[in-house]
Amino acid sequence: MMKRVYTSATPMMAGFLKDVLENAGIHCILKNYFLSGGTGELPINETWPELWVQAEHETCALAIIRMTLEAQANAPDWTCPNCNERIEGQFQTCWNCGYTTDAT
Ligand SMILES: [Zn+2]
Numbered sequence: 048m049m050k051r052v053y054t055s056a057t058p059m060m061a062g063f064l065k066d067v068l069e070n071a072g073i074h075c076i077l078k079n080y081f082l083s084g085g086t087g088e089l090p091i092n093e094t095w096p097e098l099w100v101q102a103e104h105e106t107c108a109l110a111i112i113r114m115t116l117e118a119q120a121n122a123p124d125w126t127c128p129n130c131n132e133r134i135e136g137q138f139q140t141c142w143n144c145g146y147t148t149d150a151t
């Protein structure tokens with residue numbers, strides 16, 4: 048039995064959290080996941096990306112998602128040591144050169 052643990056109008060965020068959960072050893076499934084062409088139109092609620100996990104992992108997955116979102120909201124901006132680009136705190140990868148922090 049699967050449980051829905053996350054819904055977001057932002058496909059990138061759902062995809063990111065899927066990676067976080069998979070890295071934590073929690074298998075999860077993304078539903079309604081597709082990257083739009085960037086028209087600026089938000090999909091209607093029913094088609095938002097959803098993250099589903101096995102019911103036995105629901106509590107753990109919710110805790111990880113909450114911690115991840117809080118950490119992102121509180122993360123300070125950082126300067127890429129590779130190319131000196133200023134990167135916003137919620138990103139762990141330099142958009143300019145692809146450098147990735149190992150914060151997790
Ligand atoms: Zn960089």
